Amino acid sequence: MNRVYLHEGDLPFCLGCGHTLIAENVDKALQTLNLDPLDVILVTDIGCHGIIDKSFKTHTVHGLHGRSVALASGISLSLNNPDKKIIVFIGDGGATIGLQHLIDSAHRNFNMTVVLHNNMLYGMTGGQPSELTPLGFKTPTLPEGSTQKGFDMCEVVAAAGASYVCRLMGIGNIADQLAVALGKKGFSLVEVMELCPSYAVKSNPGMKLRQVVEEAGLGIRVYADRDYTGYETEVKTETPSLIDKEKVISCDFTSALKSPARIMISGSAGEGVQAAAEFFARAAIASGLNVTKKGSYPVTVGIGFSSSDIILSPEHILYTGSPSPDYMIITSQDGLDHSLSTIKNMQEGFIFLDESLPVPNTTVPVIRLGFRKLAGNKNAAIFSLLYLAIHQKLFPAEAMLQMLSQSKLAGKADWNALVTMLP
Template sequence: MEHKYISTDVSIFCKGCGHQLIANNTEKALQKLGLKPKDVIFVTDIGCHGILDKISEVHTFHGLHGRSGALAAGAAMGINNPKKKVIVFIGDGGATIGLQHLVDAAVRNVNMTVIIHNNFLYGMTGGQTSGLTPHGFKTETNPDGKQYQNYDLSSMLSNAGGSHVRRLVGMGDFSEELYQAFKVQGFSSVEVMELCPSYGVKFNTGKKVTDFIESAGMEVKLFPEKIRSPYTQNERNIASSLFNDCKAIPVKYKNSLKKPLKIVLSGSAGEGAQLAAELFAEAAVASGLNITKKGSYPVTVGVGFSTAELILSPKDIQYTGIVTPDIFIITSNDGLNHAKAKLSKMKKGILFIDSSLNPVAVDPGVEVIQYKFRELATPRSAIFLALDVLLKYVRVFPAEAFENVIQNSKIGAKFNMEVLKKAEVPKK
């Protein structure tokens, strides 16, 4: 024997515990596999099985109760080396709380073997019922026997696509079965059925493990093997820098702004408020201004209001909120309803509002401009028209800057630029 993987000459589990048998058979199976101990990684978690670490001669990774499936998957994907063998030791309690981790590892066919120590209960904490406890099995928390069936874990893992899934009764020599599982490149699991000598036997006197396997209708077998490629980390086609598609915007236009200008756009979701504000922001930068744009919309994104707050300034901008806007643009009923609170705070400035909307009470100091944005530009382009009209009316920077940005954007080819170019400027 060249290497030792587990020091099995010392028994660390309760007398008669199947976990010791699993440790012995694992050692034998690994001997047959012949890997170097430094090529084997045991991943364990909280549960009686987890004390295996201290007699293991291989790499050990010991984490949270039930999370060893995910921890091992992370390690296996991170190591990404078919020559390294990741073996997970987990109990039926851990497999209950960490069920999704195991299913997910099987779906991805992560290169790892999971040994499920299924003794039908939580042994470390006193013998409580787990998700894998079979119907009728008595535990501390179900002294009259569990009233409903167990998860058929191996069926689930097989259905999830695990390459090699087996259930066996934990008696005698099952090292060959473990060896077959360890040999697999991809996801393999072996569910070892056993009775906990401290609680399982005590609560279910005279019963054998096979009685429960039989009554639960669980099949002891190698489930149909799947010919699948194991998960491998492929090289991704990535950008060398996130700035590659975020180039500096040259200043091509002049602006007339001496102090910050705060604009709020308020429309309906799906009508382009956010995109219009972003393109407007780009035009402002191309006109030598600093700008911030803050979006607000309901969590559902596609319905209700959509507002954007724009601050333009010749100097650096710090606070990006707008308490009182200088200019308000409202192009829809959703936008109007959402805008009311902020609108009531305006004592001066300009309100551009779509003509189709009901009249709204504002402070006499606010100049109100009604305009057929929706009718002239269609609802989807109404905010674009409103911003264009704003620029032509207030002359912060040339409307041409905004129009050129729209034209060169992803919507440029389909956008009806004529509507903007022909837009009448309201009379002062």
């Protein structure tokens, strides 16, 4: 059979190398499928097999060691077209570096066929053992023979959920078996067993490939043959602008604030501190102020402190840090613990502390108020900010009360009544 997908001439492999047999049989297998060479994308890994690109007339992509399956997955996901045949050539070294990619791509059944060139050692770097080197198999750097059993990649990939998995002996005509794999939808893997003529043969004189495979307990058989359809990439045709999704805040109120006010509120996770801060910020914006807000909390967002820095300013805000806030609100012990270092920085300003908490050591005035007692733990944060807006004349209380009345918090408390209960 003449070559169609391979150029004429010698292939770039050592005499007797199984890689030549694989390349020629892939050519034959593709001929049986009658594919246009430009409907085939060959993705090669690092290793001797990877220098085959120049010999193929298909599209070729040659990437990093171990990453060919992931790279091919990106192409497969992008083309989203089962008529485009994506083939990966990878060795046993690449397969173990990129084991995660093999498992993941098999699991998701990305449309591609992986041809695993398993010669049981690293040929390109001098014959070191791989994770697929069988027990007792000798290599130049392991003359006493491997003391561990290589693992069975077909079992792994079949267990991951591939459409089709088989292992072949790299001897004779394997085009028909390769064609079966290439014809499958979804993820298929063909492991072809080889002996490296440069390193395996010299290290294991007289050893035959069939004998190695048999003694390793590697089955020459089909491991998975499932009627899967393969992965389909979701493409959204219309996605709304993220900016248009943002609610425009109507500036219906005015603030008498003449200079920036830096506020820090600290409480406990789960008590609505961030939501309260955002609510407060939006009310300030509705009053014509410029506002920034940033949250701080442990990575375990559901427990511990929750803190927010807010800056209100009639002018444009540049620096958004608040090393020493003008107003510190603390609604819980978690919040107090978190705020102690900032309180030390405060030379002026005010601290509004829930009355249930001990007074920290500070030179600035501390005003103790019953945020938690009056509004409840869940509403203490928003109540405290409402209090701040009113009593420090940052912006009109109506801005916040109107927003509260239009929000899901409307029924959580009688906000108008609460406002009158504080001094």
